[in-house]
Amino acid sequence: MERFLVEGGRRLSGRVRVRGAKNSALKLMAASLLAQGEHRIGDVPNIADITTMRAVLERLGCTVESRADGEHIGVPAEPGLEAPYELVRQMRASIVVLGPLLARRGRARVAMPGGCNIGSRKIDLHLKGLERMGATIGFDHGYLDATGSLRGTDIALDWPSHGATENLMMAATLAKGATTIENAARDPEIVDLAEYLTKMGAKISGAGTQTIVIDGVDGLHAASHDTVPDRLEAGTYLIAAATAGGDVLIERARADHLDIVLSKLADAGAEVDETLDGIRLKMSERPKPVDFVTLPYPGFPTDLQPQMMVLCALASGTSIATENVFENRFMFVDELVRMGADIRTEGHHAVIRGVHELQAAPVRAPDIRAGAALVIAALAAQGTTEVTGLANIDRGYEALEDGLGALGAQIVREAAAPARAS
Numbered sequence: 097m098e099r100f101l102v103e104g105g106r107r108l109s110g111r112v113r114v115r116g117a118k119n120s121a122l123k124l125m126a127a128s129l130l131a132q133g134e135h136r137i138g139d140v141p142n143i144a145d146i147t148t149m150r151a152v153l154e155r156l157g158c159t160v161e162s163r164a165d166g167e168h169i170g171v172p173a174e175p176g177l178e179a180p181y182e183l184v185r186q187m188r189a190s191i192v193v194l195g196p197l198l199a200r201r202g203r204a205r206v207a208m209p210g211g212c213n214i215g216s217r218k219i220d221l222h223l224k225g226l227e228r229m230g231a232t233i234g235f236d237h238g239y240l241d242a243t244g245s246l247r248g249t250d251i252a253l254d255w256p257s258h259g260a261t262e263n264l265m266m267a268a269t270l271a272k273g274a275t276t277i278e279n280a281a282r283d284p285e286i287v288d289l290a291e292y293l294t295k296m297g298a299k300i301s302g303a304g305t306q307t308i309v310i311d312g313v314d315g316l317h318a319a320s321h322d323t324v325p326d327r328l329e330a331g332t333y334l335i336a337a338a339t340a341g342g343d344v345l346i347e348r349a350r351a352d353h354l355d356i357v358l359s360k361l362a363d364a365g366a367e368v369d370e371t372l373d374g375i376r377l378k379m380s381e382r383p384k385p386v387d388f389v390t391l392p393y394p395g396f397p398t399d400l401q402p403q404m405m406v407l408c409a410l411a412s413g414t415s416i417a418t419e420n421v422f423e424n425r426f427m428f429v430d431e432l433v434r435m436g437a438d439i440r441t442e443g444h445h446a447v448i449r450g451v452h453e454l455q456a457a458p459v460r461a462p463d464i465r466a467g468a469a470l471v472i473a474a475l476a477a478q479g480t481t482e483v484t485g486l487a488n489i490d491r492g493y494e495a496l497e498d499g500l501g502a503l504g505a506q507i508v509r510e511a512a513a514p515a516r517a518s
């Protein structure tokens with residue numbers, strides 16, 4: 097058990113470089129299952145979820161070696177068929193091995209996923225899509241058991257699910273004939289995955305738009321690819337600086353992937369500039385209130401909603417946040433209220449009345465992004481805040497204390513004090 101001790105009340109300044117995107121690297125690693133040989137994936141962040149995906153691939157008979165230029169993944173002629181519960185329960189994104197394995201082997205067994213505790217995260221769209229492509233899917237003692245040889249078809253998603261788009265796109269690369277995915281997710285990580293699959297020999301058009309067309313091919317080959325920079329890590333640093341005040345340069349941050357976030361930060365009073373190196377943000381005043389609504393990309397990302405709520409909590413007026421992507425994503429609000437925030441939630445809306453200051457209090461990170469939000473709150477609060485639940489933060493951020501530390505934040509990681517007997 098570890099904790100952060102975060103010293104509040106300092107402005108942030110300096111520069112920090114963002115790593116490759118977690119939400120892309122995980123899928124790139126899963127996609128390697130589609131072809132035998134040695135793949136290289138660069139800029140993979142060193143985080144707990146990647147360690148879990150490494151273990152999933154190793155369990156499927158792959159070798160995974162971390163070298164200076166990235167992860168080298170050796171995929172055998174016949175990868176295994178089963179992703180076990182003890183791994184899948186640690187990370188729900190493990191479900192993305194289902195499409196590649198089924199496409200490659202004609203069978204896959206994947207435990208029903210667990211993962212972040214932010215609402216009932218369904219996988220029906222993944223399964224319906226695969227069934228439309230000819231798979232038969234059964235449930236057996238907590239496992240999904242999928243069999244069948246896949247053929248191209250038209251799939252219209254009820255909702256532009258990030259994971260379902262990726263799973264189906266990967267499955268379709270080796271299907272017989274063409275697959276069209278309508279109402280596909282348009283996130284930069286989908287484009288990154290399509291680029292990697294194309295390097296492997298797949299025929300894909302339209303990634304990044306609502307309609308993706310995949311012409312199935314007979315076989316793919318190993319490839320080499322660098323992961324797209326993490327827009328969520330970049331957004332976290334930018335919101336931290338806009339909340340605590342300061343002048344920062346976030347290297348490798350892509351402004352074209354953060355359009356709406358940057359415009360909301362500008363509305364809050366930040367000066368935001370795209371430079372050759374990344375994004376520079378200066379904030380010298382108390383944030384102004386901003387209303388925002390989470391939506392699938394290019395809408396405001398749900399994964400930056402908790403961080404943005406902290407900015408709003410310190411704003412000079414009332415903001416309204418609406419969460420449309422996940423239920424239960426306001427669970428961390430109680431922790432923020434314990435630090436002095438004035439927030440009322442009603443269903444998927446939150447009314448945030450800005451207060452002059454937050455106060456240090458012991459808080460616990462309930463999931464990856466809410467954990468980052470509590471660290472931001474701590475940076476802006478009076479006093480030294482203890483943040484526990486670091487395992488949740490470490491799932492998605494590689495040493496967040498070092499990233500924010502490069503911007504002058506004072507965050508110490510240490511063993512948590514043992515609970516006192518009452």
Ligand code: UD1
Binds near residue numbers: 118
């Ligand atoms: C991915 C990201 C996550 C991000 C989310 C939305 C990874 C590892 N995680 O998660 O960080 O917050 O995109 O941008 O990339 N849904 C269904 N049926 C399905 C699939 C999804 O109803 O079959 C619902 C979910 O319950 C949720 C919403 O759709 O309410 C969004 O889910 P989805 O876009 O699939 O997110 P993930 O791919 O799980």
